[in-house]
Amino acid sequence: MSDTATADAAILKQHLIDPEICIRCNTCESICSVGAITHDDRNYVVDAAKCTDCGDCISPCPTGSIDNWRSVPRAQPYTVEEQFGWDELPAEKTLAELVRLGIIGDAAADPAPQAAAAAEAEDPTGEAPFNASAWGSSIPPWSAAHAYANLYGPKAAEKTATATVTGNVRVTEVGRDYDTHHVVLDFGQMPFPVLEGQSIGIVPPGTDAAGRPHHPRQYSVASPRNGERPGYNNVSLTIKRVLEDHDGRPVRGVASNYMCDLAVGDKVQVIGPFGTSFLMPNHPKSNIVMICTGTGSAPMRAMTEWRRRLRKSGKFEGGKLMLFFGARTKEELPYFGPLQGLPKDFIDINFAFSRTPGQPRKYVQDLLRERAADLAPLLADANTFVYVCGLKSMEEGVVLALRDVAQGAGHDWDEVGQRLKREGRLHLETY
Numbered sequence: 226m227s228d229t230a231t232a233d234a235a236i237l238k239q240h241l242i243d244p245e246i247c248i249r250c251n252t253c254e255s256i257c258s259v260g261a262i263t264h265d266d267r268n269y270v271v272d273a274a275k276c277t278d279c280g281d282c283i284s285p286c287p288t289g290s291i292d293n294w295r296s297v298p299r300a301q302p303y304t305v306e307e308q309f310g311w312d313e314l315p316a317e318k319t320l321a322e323l324v325r326l327g328i329i330g331d332a333a334a335d336p337a338p339q340a341a342a343a344a345e346a347e348d349p350t351g352e353a354p355f356n357a358s359a360w361g362s363s364i365p366p367w368s369a370a371h372a373y374a375n376l377y378g379p380k381a382a383e384k385t386a387t388a389t390v391t392g393n394v395r396v397t398e399v400g401r402d403y404d405t406h407h408v409v410l411d412f413g414q415m416p417f418p419v420l421e422g423q424s425i426g427i428v429p430p431g432t433d434a435a436g437r438p439h440h441p442r443q444y445s446v447a448s449p450r451n452g453e454r455p456g457y458n459n460v461s462l463t464i465k466r467v468l469e470d471h472d473g474r475p476v477r478g479v480a481s482n483y484m485c486d487l488a489v490g491d492k493v494q495v496i497g498p499f500g501t502s503f504l505m506p507n508h509p510k511s512n513i514v515m516i517c518t519g520t521g522s523a524p525m526r527a528m529t530e531w532r533r534r535l536r537k538s539g540k541f542e543g544g545k546l547m548l549f550f551g552a553r554t555k556e557e558l559p560y561f562g563p564l565q566g567l568p569k570d571f572i573d574i575n576f577a578f579s580r581t582p583g584q585p586r587k588y589v590q591d592l593l594r595e596r597a598a599d600l601a602p603l604l605a606d607a608n609t610f611v612y613v614c615g616l617k618s619m620e621e622g623v624v625l626a627l628r629d630v631a632q633g634a635g636h637d638w639d640e641v642g643q644r645l646k647r648e649g650r651l652h653l654e655t656y
Contacts, residue, residue, distance in 0.1 A: 237299040240271045240278060244311050245379040246290035248426045248443040248499060251656040253282040253291050255617055256358045265309050267433070267440065273302035284363040287424065287499035288375060312437060357624035361653030362646045366506035366610055369649075370450070373418050378426070378496040385428060385494040386415050390487045391459060398556040404466050405520065405559050406485045407447065410493055411459040417495070419446050419460055421527035422504045422612070422652075425497035427462075429480045441496050442480035445614065445654070447523035449531035463523040463559055503612065503652045505531070511544045512609040514600070516589050516623055518551040521615030522559050524654070525550075528612070529572060536571060545603070546572040547596075551589040551619070553580035573599075589619065590626035600627075601634035604641060610650045617655040624653075 242253065242262075247269055254262040254269065261275035262282065282291050295317055297303060303315070365372070377386045392409035419425070426441030433439055444462045447453075453461040466481035487493065505513060505528045513532075515525040525548060535541035552558035555578060564574055575596065579586045593600060603609040604627065613623050628638040645651035 235299055236296050237273065237302055238294045239273050239297045239302045240276050241293045241295055241303065241308065241314060242269050242271060243290040243293050243314050244268050244440075245313050246288045248288055248290075248424075248441050248496075250287060250424070250443045250499070251617065252285050252287065252654075255620070255653075255655055256282050256285055256361070258356050258359065263305065268309050268311060270305050270308035272305050273297075281359075285361070285502065287501070288378070355621065355625065357621040358653060360624055360642045360646055360651055361613075362649045362651055363502050364649040365502045365504040366511070366649045368506045368508040368511065369504035370420055370507060372420050372423060372498075372501045372504055374423075374497070374499055374501050376417070376498065381496075385496055386412060386417055388412050388415075388417075388460075388493045388495050390489055390491045390493060392453075392461075392489065393485075393487050396463065396559045397465075397561075403557055404485060405557075406464050406466075407461055407559075408464055408484055408487060409448075409453050409459055409461045410495065411457065412495075413458065415458070417458065417460070417498070418450075419448075419498045420450050420504055421446070421531055422524045423498045423500040425460065425462075425495050426499065427480055427484060428494040428496060429483045430494075433479075439479055443499065444484075445520075445523035445527075446498070447526045449527050449534060451531075451534070455534065463520045463526070465520045465559075502649070503614075503654050505612075506608075506610050508608070509541060509543050510608045512546075512603055512606060513544070514547045514549075514603060514609060514611045516549045516593070516611070516613045516615075518589065518615030518619055519557070520559065521613075521654075522550060524612065524614055526560060529567070533567070533571065544608070547599075547603070548572055548574045549577065549589045549592045549596075550574065551577040551579065551592075551615070554578055555581070588622065590622040593623065593626040594629060597630045597633055600630045601636070604631050604645070605634070605636060607648070607650075610652070611645065612652050612654075614654045615656075620653055620655045627651075 249269060254264060259275050259277055261272050263270060293314060295315060375381060377383050388410035391411045394407050396407045397403065397405040424443050424445045426443050428441045429439040431439060444464060446460050447463045448461040452459045464481055464484045466478055466485045503524065513528060517525050529546060532541065532546060550558065555561055575592045577587045577589045577592050579588055613620065631638045631641045
């Protein structure tokens, strides 16, 4: 074996996530089919022993933090534990440095750990488990407006944008273990263009238990492109803080607690915006099917409000809106009151409540199957776009329900699903 071949065999281009840029949105972990990406309360990391370098996580990442590699000894990659402690990526080592450090040598004979891990990860039955994330598209609808991203952040010219709180109201009934707020932030003269479906990062003040600055927290924008108040440079967010855990013990999340307690006039540091694919279509014939739980309603509210404003101005005709909205009870469902006031000929609303006393549990996937007769023709229509947002646990059930709807109408899901993905018509954003 030549010296060059020996060096190549000994060196691994290890896939890593930049902790300075990552906004902890969970997109990469949810998309990874081999379980190579995990996280703690601080960092998202990649396990070199499991990563197969498939690249599926690259394009969906809203910030580009996932698009990083470092040359390391194949026998000694950065461990998951090491990555959990990083505040920034380590510097890249040159080949000359690796030789000088004596890293290139016997390690060349070691087999690639990824190959072994991939073999272990295979289903012993020979059938791959259903991977709902694989059906989500990472490209926007063809008629979507151009999205600006990463204008503010750790490695942008402007590190953060300063916004002023102009509104903070509760949007669920008072509960013992939950508290959801609608927060409006105004950017004044600071450019901060956002579209429906994009998100922003909030930088909580202060430091964590280790004395390090808090990482930004990501929130989907709940307002349309021309602002929560039309014509103003502002955005709204839907923020839920959990007040107690399943055992009744008090819980106070750093960012959600900070945001829910803000008063009008307070200043907030913001980065972003993020996201270039979970965007709504703009052509008049487009149908939008929205499936969400809890605060996953934020982008759906933004899309619905933009369509409502277009309709009111007489600039939009045609295109159906369907909303499938789930929560434990109607008291926990954000914007329940305002949703009741929307015209029935404007939006088709379906609620699923899983903890209503005296009633059987119902989830959004149950509603999808109940409305199969109406959904099936929409899925077959090239003008239909489907958006799913909420807890990660809902993703598989929803995609399986969409598959059942398509198959129940005599369609081949593999063909329908691939077309939805390829044409930017099925978007999954779960956390």
